[in-house]
Amino acid sequence: ISENFFTSINLYSMTSKFWSLSMFTKPPDRDVDCQPSASDMGYHNDYRVKICTIADEDYLYTIHHEMGHVEYYMSYAKQPFLYRDGANSGFHEAIGDTIGMYAISPTHLIKLDFIDEETITRHYEMNFLMRMALQKVVFLPYAYVMDKYRFALFRHQINHDEELNAKWWEFRIRYGGIMPPVERNNRVNFDPGAKYHISTNTPYARYFIAHILQFQFYRAMCRLQGQTKRLHMCDIYGNKYVGERFKEMLAMGNSKPWSKVLKTLTGDTKLESQAVLDFFQPLHQWLKMENLARGYPVGWM
Template structure:
């Protein structure tokens, strides 16, 4: 995707690419991770610093590459024929992307909201399941299809909970990947809508990404962020810019509608006792 030389491992990986969309995403994401390993190895980075500037950086690395898989990019590598993208096709593509990226954010946030509540004692053991569904109602607007009392432990269905793996990294990565993508597009001199940008083969973008990756965790993340994007803060402006066509379409579709939800009241209640025969 970038103007990088990442060795024969990348070439072998590329040779096995499946043309199905989901496999394409995964393959490009893993190719990016091969490149990251090469960056850290070639820079002789101590093992302690062979990771992202923080966990969110680490998780955003591969998905930044996937965002560059535009129709023009796929055409340039011979996977699709030349085609004019209609407005309807653009909205469909953005909706598909938003359902994967934007709708994940509240879920990614609520996982650690629950974990932190357990750790600080504000969520008591006898309310684990109730708190889980209250947070899902608050952040996602969803609830169980049947009563879920404290005899259930629904949070445990998510591996990261029993595995004690922090989850905020994934929430942050879904913001950072768009910031990183915009930074690479700017480096490549892209003109036009952000969602059309492909920096494939652009050496300026590749060198900029290589330099950021090479820092690893060897300096404060704010410094790495400023060197790469020009600012020290994480923000969602690039997300809004990327999805601006979809946002405008949704405003038109939802005009006059009441959007959102009320998250009041307990989301999980004890299951009713079985009737006695």
């Protein structure tokens, strides 16, 4: 299903090594790392994914995401070695997520015969958008806090004896409205350390950037086929013109400044959060009306 999506828009078929050397299901005879990932082995068209799939919508999204990474690898493979990378730290994740979003759009699920056209009601669309918002929009303040906390540590702005855990929750409350579910003890608990990227000192800004870029890519490709409203119902399956424009950007790799690479597809030269609002516009309007009708305050104390 995933490869068919890519070839329908004139992107690449997966290589024979991809199919023979990738891991798609958990082996029954040994323990393995099931964290989904895609790899360019750097030798003779050897690209692989590692994932332990089950047949559900989440994994439909994930396999398209991981194979999106592979499409990016193959697209910039002819660049000099130093340019075989994403245009900035967020591009690779954004490419994967863009493809994943198309894979689970209601219109595409109808084409796959996973749902019936009669299923798509306004109620269904609002539920779909709400679920996407909880995955995509709620993530943004979380991603922001991750590196804000890390850099506050680097700048010695956090007292290790009194604030190491408390400052984390101060940021989570201020920027995301999230409070700890139980009482925390600053001398005993270190909640941010439970996140892999904190404990391994791995930068997290790339994911924040990716969650903006993916909506810019998505909106641009929808516009290329003439769709400017109800973007969540957009499906580029079979549109080779859109695929060629997408491939043109992918093939540039890291050979030019990221703003110029972005411009080739979207016309934008900077991160543009309006693309996020455009995607969720129907949900945004629905929430405003619901909050007004029910007298719910917006925000947190």
